[in-house]
Each structure stands twice: as C-alpha cells, then as structure tokens.
Amino acid sequence: MDRKDEHSKELLDQVEDLIDNNKILELRELMEEYHNRDIFDILENLDEDKQIKLFEILPIDMAASILDDADSEFFKYILSKLNTEHKANILEMMSLDDMADILADLEEDEREEVINLLNQEDAQDVKELLIYEEESAGGIMTTGYIAINKHMTAKEAISYMRENAIDAETIYYIYVIDNFEKLVGVLSLRELITSRDDSIIEDLMSENIISVYVDEDREKAVKLVSKYDLIAIPVVGRDDTLRGIITVDDVIDVIEEEASEDMYKFAGTSEQERDIIEQSNVDPKDQVISSFKARIPWLIVTLLGGLLATLILSSFDYVIDSKYFPLIYFVPIVTGMGGNIGTQVSALTVMALSNKHLDFKNVLLEGLVGVLTGIICSLILSITTYVFVKDINIVLIVSLSLFINMIIGAMLGSFVPMILKKMDADPSIVSAPLIATALDIIGMMIYFVITTIILAKIV
Amino acid sequence: MDRKDEHSKELLDQVEDLIDNNKILELRELMEEYHNRDIFDILENLDEDKQIKLFEILPIDMAASILDDADSEFFKYILSKLNTEHKANILEMMSLDDMADILADLEEDEREEVINLLNQEDAQDVKELLIYEEESAGGIMTTGYIAINKHMTAKEAISYMRENAIDAETIYYIYVIDNFEKLVGVLSLRELITSRDDSIIEDLMSENIISVYVDEDREKAVKLVSKYDLIAIPVVGRDDTLRGIITVDDVIDVIEEEASEDMYKFAGTSEQERDIIEQSNVDPKDQVISSFKARIPWLIVTLLGGLLATLILSSFDYVIDSKYFPLIYFVPIVTGMGGNIGTQVSALTVMALSNKHLDFKNVLLEGLVGVLTGIICSLILSITTYVFVKDINIVLIVSLSLFINMIIGAMLGSFVPMILKKMDADPSIVSAPLIATALDIIGMMIYFVITTIILAKIV
Numbered sequence: 010m011d012r013k014d015e016h017s018k019e020l021l022d023q024v025e026d027l028i029d030n031n032k033i034l035e036l037r038e039l040m041e042e043y044h045n046r047d048i049f050d051i052l053e054n055l056d057e058d059k060q061i062k063l064f065e066i067l068p069i070d071m072a073a074s075i076l077d078d079a080d081s082e083f084f085k086y087i088l089s090k091l092n093t094e095h096k097a098n099i100l101e102m103m104s105l106d107d108m109a110d111i112l113a114d115l116e117e118d119e120r121e122e123v124i125n126l127l128n129q130e131d132a133q134d135v136k137e138l139l140i141y142e143e144e145s146a147g148g149i150m151t152t153g154y155i156a157i158n159k160h161m162t163a164k165e166a167i168s169y170m171r172e173n174a175i176d177a178e179t180i181y182y183i184y185v186i187d188n189f190e191k192l193v194g195v196l197s198l199r200e201l202i203t204s205r206d207d208s209i210i211e212d213l214m215s216e217n218i219i220s221v222y223v224d225e226d227r228e229k230a231v232k233l234v235s236k237y238d239l240i241a242i243p244v245v246g247r248d249d250t251l252r253g254i255i256t257v258d259d260v261i262d263v264i265e266e267e268a269s270e271d272m273y274k275f276a277g278t279s280e281q282e283r284d285i286i287e288q289s290n291v292d293p294k295d296q297v298i299s300s301f302k303a304r305i306p307w308l309i310v311t312l313l314g315g316l317l318a319t320l321i322l323s324s325f326d327y328v329i330d331s332k333y334f335p336l337i338y339f340v341p342i343v344t345g346m347g348g349n350i351g352t353q354v355s356a357l358t359v360m361a362l363s364n365k366h367l368d369f370k371n372v373l374l375e376g377l378v379g380v381l382t383g384i385i386c387s388l389i390l391s392i393t394t395y396v397f398v399k400d401i402n403i404v405l406i407v408s409l410s411l412f413i414n415m416i417i418g419a420m421l422g423s424f425v426p427m428i429l430k431k432m433d434a435d436p437s438i439v440s441a442p443l444i445a446t447a448l449d450i451i452g453m454m455i456y457f458v459i460t461t462i463i464l465a466k467i468v
Numbered sequence: 469m470d471r472k473d474e475h476s477k478e479l480l481d482q483v484e485d486l487i488d489n490n491k492i493l494e495l496r497e498l499m500e501e502y503h504n505r506d507i508f509d510i511l512e513n514l515d516e517d518k519q520i521k522l523f524e525i526l527p528i529d530m531a532a533s534i535l536d537d538a539d540s541e542f543f544k545y546i547l548s549k550l551n552t553e554h555k556a557n558i559l560e561m562m563s564l565d566d567m568a569d570i571l572a573d574l575e576e577d578e579r580e581e582v583i584n585l586l587n588q589e590d591a592q593d594v595k596e597l598l599i600y601e602e603e604s605a606g607g608i609m610t611t612g613y614i615a616i617n618k619h620m621t622a623k624e625a626i627s628y629m630r631e632n633a634i635d636a637e638t639i640y641y642i643y644v645i646d647n648f649e650k651l652v653g654v655l656s657l658r659e660l661i662t663s664r665d666d667s668i669i670e671d672l673m674s675e676n677i678i679s680v681y682v683d684e685d686r687e688k689a690v691k692l693v694s695k696y697d698l699i700a701i702p703v704v705g706r707d708d709t710l711r712g713i714i715t716v717d718d719v720i721d722v723i724e725e726e727a728s729e730d731m732y733k734f735a736g737t738s739e740q741e742r743d744i745i746e747q748s749n750v751d752p753k754d755q756v757i758s759s760f761k762a763r764i765p766w767l768i769v770t771l772l773g774g775l776l777a778t779l780i781l782s783s784f785d786y787v788i789d790s791k792y793f794p795l796i797y798f799v800p801i802v803t804g805m806g807g808n809i810g811t812q813v814s815a816l817t818v819m820a821l822s823n824k825h826l827d828f829k830n831v832l833l834e835g836l837v838g839v840l841t842g843i844i845c846s847l848i849l850s851i852t853t854y855v856f857v858k859d860i861n862i863v864l865i866v867s868l869s870l871f872i873n874m875i876i877g878a879m880l881g882s883f884v885p886m887i888l889k890k891m892d893a894d895p896s897i898v899s900a901p902l903i904a905t906a907l908d909i910i911g912m913m914i915y916f917v918i919t920t921i922i923l924a925k926i927v
Contacts, residue, residue: 042676043676044676044678044696046695046696046697171662174658174662180658181657181699198640198657199633199639203633219503234720235721235724236505237503237505238505238717240699240716257716258694258697258698260720261697261723264724264727265723265727268723268724268730269819272731272815272819273816273819275731275734275735275815276811276812276814276815278816282816293829293833297833297837297840300833300837301837301840304812304841305840305844307808307812308805308809309845309848311804311808312801312845312848315800315801315804316852319797320856322796323797325797334785338781338782339778340799340800341774341781341800341803342771342777342778344800345770345777345908348904349766349901350763350767352736352904353735353736353763353901356731356732357732357741360728360732370752374755374756378756378759378763381756382760382763382764385764385767386767386771389768389771390771393775397779415767441811441815442807445807445808445811445904446804446808453800
C-alpha cells in the first residue's frame with residue numbers, strides 16, 4: 010500500500026530527472042502509478058517547458074482529467090502548446106461542467122476557439138452550461154448523467170448503462186424520465202443490479218425524488234445533499250425536465266469555498282483576495298496587490314468611523330478641566346468591550362442564520378447574555394477602578410457605561426445580521442472591523458450621555 | 469415530483485391529526501412517501517407521547533436510520549419506550565458508526581445495556597469503534613464495508629456482494645484483502661459489473677489505494693476525500709489490515725463542523741456554545757447559560773487587556789495640561805485601525821495555515837500590505853486632522869502613529885498564528901477580540917512613544 014502524498018518532493022525530483030534524460034517510457038510508467046490529482050500537483054511545480062513535456066506523454070483520459078482540475082491560465086497555456094488533434098481528443102474526454110467553469114473565465118474569442126474543437130453534442134451542452142450563473146445550481150451541475158426511459162426493462166437498462174457509463178460522472182444513481190424528458194423517478198445501481206431482468210423500470214424506481222431547480226441557489230443543492238446524504242442530486246428546469254446532476258465532490262468544493270468565504274467576509278476582506286491567495290503558486294507581487302485592493306475599502310470605511318469617534322470624543326473636552334478628567338482614560342475599555350461582545354454575537358448570528366430561521370426573540374436572548382456577562386465585567390471593572398481612582402462617581406459612570414455598552418453590543422450584534430436577512434441582504438457583510446467600529450461610535454455616545462447625566466447631578 | 473422540504477408545517481399538522489385519530493395505516497402509508505430525514509424532522513417537532521406513537525409504527529429499517537441521525541438524549545428516550553424485541557431488531561439495522569457515536573455520549577451502564585441487545589459480531593464492532601478518539605479517522609469510520617478476497621473470481625465476488633450488500637454503507641467501492649486481512653487493492657462496482665465472470669479480482673483491482681490510518685486525524689481523511697473526489701476512503705491499522713471505511717456523507721459532516729468551529733473560535737467563543745445553539749429545539753434558558761459560560765472567559769481576558777490599555781493611557785496625563793491635549797482624542801482611531809488590519813490578517817492567516825504551508829516571508833508580505841494601506845489611511849487622517857486641529861505637530865504624531873500601527877497590526881496578525889503553528893499549538897486560538905485587545909495595548913504604547921519623542925523635540 011502506498012502513501013504517496015507524503016513523498017511529493019522526492020517524486021518531483023524523480024520526474025524532473027526522467028524528463029531531463031528524455032526517458033519517456035519510464036516516465037509514463039511512473040505516472041500511471043499515480044492519481045490524476047497527484048500528477049496535477051507535480052505539473053504545478055514544474056517549469057513551463059517541463060510541464061509541456063510531461064503533459065504530452067500522458068494518456069488522453071489522464072490529460073483530460075488533469076485539465077478538469079486546472080484553472081483557466083493553465084488550461085490556456087497547455088492547449089496553446091498542443092496540436093489540434095491531440096487537443097480535440099483531450100477536450101472530448103473532459104468533464105463538461107469543469108470545462109464550462111474554465112471557459113467562463115476566458116475571453117470570448119478564446120472560448121469560441123475551444124468550443125469549435127468539440128463535437129456538436131458536447132458543444133451544445135457546454136454552451137448551455139455557460140448560461141447559468143456561477144452561484145446557481147445550473148452553475149455547478151454537469152450533463153454527464155445517465156437517464157433511462159421508464160418503460161425500459163431492467164435488462165435493457167443495464168445494457169444501456171454499460172454502453173453509456175463512460176460519459177457519466179456517476180453511475181450510482183440512475184435517473185428515470187418519461188417520453189417528454191421529465192424526471193419521474195430515481196433508481197440506485199444497487200437496486201437495478203439486484204432486480205429481475207424483465208422488471209419494468211417504472212415499477213422499480215422510487216418516485217420520491219429530491220431535486221433542485223436549475224435557477225435555484227447552489228446552496229440549496231448543498232443543503233439537500235448534506236441533509237439526505239446523497240451522492241448526487243438531479244437538477245431540473247421549472248418544467249420538471251431533467252437538465253443535469255450535481256455530484257457530491259462538487260458539493261464538497263462548494264462547502265469548502267463558502268466556508269472560507271464567510272470567514273473572509275467576517276475578517277473584512279473579499280473573495281477576490283481569497284481567490285488569489287488560495288492558489289498554490291502565487292506571485293508575491295500579485296498577492297500584495299490583491300490584498301491591498303480587497304482590504305482598503307473596508308479600512309477606509311472603518312477609518313471614517315474612527316474619525317467620527319474622535320469627533321465625539323473631542324466634545325468630552327469639558328471633563329478635561331475638571332477633576333473627572335481620568336474618565337477619558339476609560340474610553341478604550343468601555344467602548345472596546347461593547348465591540349468585543351458585538352463581534353462574538355454577530356459572528357454567531359451570521360452563522361446561525363445560514364442554517365436555520367431565527368426570530369427577534371433571539372435579540373432578547375442575546376441581550377440577556379449581555380446582561381449576565383455585563384454584570385461580571387462591570388463588577389471587575391468597578392473594583393479595579395475604585396482601587397486606582399478612589400472616586401465613587403467615576404466608578405459609577407465607568408461601570409454603568411460598560412454594562413449598558415455590553416448589552417447594546419450583544420443586542421446589536423444579533424439585530425443587524427437579522428434585519429439584513431429580513432431585507433433580503435446578505436447578513437455576512439457584517440464584518441468584525443465594521444461592527445467593532447460601529448460599536449466604538451455608539452459606545453462613546455453612551456459613555457458621553459451617562460457622564461453628562463451623572464455629572465449634571467453631582468457637579 | 470415532490471418538493472416536500474417546503475411543506476413541513478402542513479405535513480406536521482397532518483401527522484398530528486392522524487395520530488390523534490389513531491389512523492395507523494394511513495399514517496404508515498404517508499410516512500413511506502418520505503425520506504427518513506424528513507420523518508426525523510417531524511419527530512423532532514412532536515410532543516413526547518406522539519413521538520413514540522409515530523416511531524412505533526415505522527418499519528424497522530426506517531426506525532433504525534432515524535436513530536442513526538438522533539442525538540443520545542432522543543436515542544435513550546425512544547429506546548426506553550420500546551419492548552426488548554423491537555429494540556433489538558432496530559439496533560441490528562442501525563449503522564454501527566452512528567451507534568458508536570451515540571453510545572459514546574451515554575453513561576457506562578446505559579451503554580452496556582444497549583450493547584447487550586446486539587448480536588455478538590455487532591457488539592464486537594461497536595466496542596472496537598468506541599475505542600477511537602472522536603477526532604481520529606477511527607472515530608468517524610464505519611465497519612459497514614464490503615471486502616473480498618483477491619483470489620475470488622468476478623462472478624464469486626458479485627454473488628458475495630449480493631448477499632452482503634444490505635449491511636454495507638456503500639457498495640460503490642469494493643475493498644480487496646489478502647488472506648491476512650491486509651488491504652491490497654480497490655475496485656469500483658462499475659469495474660466489477662463490466663468485467664468477465666471468470667476474471668480474478670487481483671487482476672482487476674487497482675493497487676493504487678488512497679487510505680488513512682485508524683489513529684490519524686480525521687482531517688487527513690477529509691482532505692484526501694476532497695482532493696481525490698472519493699465516495700469513501702478505507703481506514704487501515706498500522707499493520708495495513710482493513711479496519712473500516714469513512715463515507716463521503718460523514719466527511720461532509722466533518723467539513724461543516726470544522727468550518728463553523730473555526731468561525732466560533734475566531735469570534736471568541738467555544739465549541740460548547742455551538743453544540744448547544746445548533747440543536748434544532750434548544751431551550752432558551754440553556755442557550756443563554758451556554759452562551760454565557762462560553763464567552764465570559766474571553767470577555768474577562770479582553771477586559772483585563774483593556775484595563776492595561778487604560779493604565780497606559782493614564783500615563784498620557786502630561787499632555788492634558790499642554791496645548792497638545794487633543795492628542796488624546798485620537799487614541800481610539802490610532803489603536804483601532806491597528807486592530808482592524810490585525811483582525812483581517814489574522815483571520816486570513818489562520819485559514820491559509822489550515823490549507824498550506826506558509827513561511828515567514830508571509831509576515832513581510834503582510835507588512836508590505838500594511839505599508840500600502842497605511843500610506844492611504846494616514847494620508848486621509850492627516851488631511852482631516854489638519855482641517856480640524858490645524859497643528860502640524862499633532863498631524864505628524866497622529867498620522868505617523870497610525871502608519872506604524874497599521875504595519876505592526878498587519879505583521880503581528882500574520883506572525884502570531886504562524887508562531888503558534890510552529891510551536892504545534894492551534895493557530896485558531898487567535899480570536900478577533902483577542903487580537904483587537906492586544907493591538908489596542910501595543911497601539912497605545914506606540915502612540916505614547918511617538919508622542920514623547922516628537923514632543924520632546926519641539927516642546
């Protein structure tokens with residue numbers, strides 16, 4: 010048994026050596042021992058001329074499935090180096106959904122050039138796949154499925170499958186259609202092979218189909234596959250005709266992509282930055298530029314928020330001349346703690362909203378958590394403040410403000426994502442820097458009001 | 469075609485109605501139209517006595533797969549209400565890995581009671597599964613796989629499979645073992661059914677096996693399944709004997725769990741809170757208590773950090789009496805911006821570290837992004853400050869401090885997770901509130917130092 014993923018460096022040296030010495034046969038033999046995904050990793054780490062040399066000697070099916078995993082840059086580069094026939098052969102073996110995803114990133118004319126190399130049927134399918142939004146179910150589906158007519162017998166179905174299995178991305182579910190291409194049932198390969206030869210498919214199939222519409226959000230497909238533990242889910246048009254399937258490996262890719270997307274948004278940056286950084290061989294210059302571009306808008310927004318906070322703080326000047334000037338030293342802690350609990354709550358609310366429905370009762374519950382944590386924290390703060398400052402009015406102002414800020418931070422952290430969701434906006438635009446800055450401003454105003462009220466009473 | 473997931477409220481009413489009127493037959497017929505997962509959702513929303521009434525009339529296989537999805541509370545409750553024979557029948561049909569996960573959450577004596585109801589083979593398997601750590605590959609594997617001997621013919625293998633398919637969680641990969649139970653190859657069902665009857669398995673199988681060791685981190689299994697687009701991955705002992713398999717649906721569960729775990733940690737709370745909140749029917753009191761417990765440690769840590777910031781700020785008192793007292797109003801913006809960029813960078817670094825290796829060059833790159841964003845932000849700040857304050861020294865101190873803080877925020881946000889990883893600690897303990905508080909303190913010290921230096925030169 011091999012555990013090859015651990016020896017990639019050694020392997021890379023070996024491959025480079027074989028290429029340098031032009032040992033084509035040995036190289037091909039070596040490659041056949043590896044998974045396409047491993048060869049893809051090797052290719053990524055080779056120089057351009059060696060990449061081509063290695064790619065050219067690969068069997069067609071291997072070359073095709075390596076291009077399935079490639080990004081548009083690599084795809085374009087490789088195709089530009091191959092002769093037309095070899096190119097057409099490889100393209101014919103590629104997975105159509107992966108090809109459509111790559112083509113979507115190319116220029117119009119480059120796309121046309123590739124589509125012209127395809128046979129008519131594939132060209133038609135790819136063009137159809139290109140229509141759908143990237144974020145829709147249609148955008149991640151493939152047309153490589155097996156559909157059989159409900160009037161077939163089990164024997165006919167098995168022989169049909171044997172003929173067509175090679176083009177299918179999964180043969181483990183068989184989709185059953187009527188004469189009008191409408192999806193009417195589903196059958197597992199397991200059920201098919203264990204049934205009698207003359208059974209009619211219609212009697213074997215289950216009519217209880219879990220499916221998504223082609224124009225629905227891809228998240229819907231992900232949720233159903235995850236909930237019902239499916240290996241693939243059929244995609245239908247609004248007229249119930251079968252259009253494609255989404256396989257579990259694409260679902261995993263979406264889950265991983267969306268998870269990191271949430272985190273990026275919460276950190277206050279964008280998908281563009283992620284797309285650059287998560288590439289395996291990223292040019293440091295590109296990385297710095299993409300990071301700069303993705304982050305600067307958020308930083309400017311928070312900077313302007315910070316300026317507003319400064320402006321509010323400067324109206325505090327009347328305490329400067331009084332014996333209460335130490336109040337100003339507590340601004341960071343009083344406002345910061347509101348931001349901290351607000352960050353916690355908003356992250357949790359954004360996550361919870363993506364999985365289930367929350368009503369506004371949740372804002373009250375979070376407020377209650379704010380009260381409990383606020384009691385503990387303001388108790389700690391009041392004791393330490395008293396030890397250092399020994400002025401009961403300052404202690405009162407500081408700890409009361411902290412307490413109220415923590416409650417408001419908790420409630421706002423829950424309220425804002427929920428109201429965004431209610432307004433059909435994306436709750437995850439509430440990023441940590443944004444909520445922290447907003448609560449800085451609000452916190453300062455609260456501190457200011459409480460100070461004014463209490464000082465007015467005593468001064 | 470049904471899209472049943474959208475009518476759950478109606479369905480629930482219908483089920484309650486049928487139970488109330490004791491229409492057993494109609495109820496059973498209705499349930500047979502639904503997936504186990506939908507019935508589980510219905511059960512969760514019924515009162516306890518109706519839960520039992522519905523559960524009792526379900527076919528054994530449906531009841532078993534509903535318990536597969538249940539948590540230990542529900543499992544215990546349901547079993548306590550059934551007679552011994554019905555109980556044993558259901559347990560026999562359960563998936564062993566799910567049963568082991570549930571049993572792990574029960575008390576010793578409750579666990580024994582359940583295991584005693586199992587047949588000897590299942591009892592043995594479950595006891596073995598219970599040994600493995602939850603976070604290991606063994607902790608998420610199942611023993612419901614099909615293994616055939618390499619000396620079998622294709623025909624023998626197919627008939628063996630037909631007999632044993634019912635116990636298997638997936639029949640799409642067939643694992644090939646030698647006479648010593650060592651995993652020596654893998655074969656897809658597709659390859660098996662398309663081969664000649666008298667072919668020997670050893671000649672059909674692929675020896676290029678992707679597998680994990682039973683004591684490895686489950687993350688390893690997740691990465692391999694995701695990378696190689698597998699439907700299942702075999703789990704072997706250090707002696708290469710086949711111990712179990714991990715199926716893709718369990719991999720999806722782990723990915724979703726880990727993604728929300730990262731977000732929870734980054735928000736500054738804990739898994740315990742997530743486990744409570746993500747339950748579908750959570751008692752509000754439990755939710756508030758668990759949230760309080762999970763968040764208060766982090767809040768106290770940041771509160772203490774805030775106190776330190778206050779202490780540093782109070783040594784700023786010498787500016788209070790000078791014409792430079794407006795400097796104090798810029799404390800929140802100067803420190804806050806360092807925290808904002810630090811939060812961005814730390815979130816991205818934590819995520820990047822989970823996917824690839826980063827070297828310390830990354831800290832420099834992030835520092836460079838800090839320089840670029842710092843130039844823009846301090847330019848904006850210096851202009852606005854000049855408009856309001858019209859003192860060139862204040863402008864200089866404020867914008868220089870902001871600039872340096874942003875560079876340090878960026879570099880520290882990258883450095884801290886990386887050094888944690890180097891020390892084999894978990895980089896994701898760097899939460900947003902923690903990094904914001906740390907950078908508040910550091911930022912204030914920088915502001916303080918720069919103020920002192922510049923004022924010393926001019927005053």
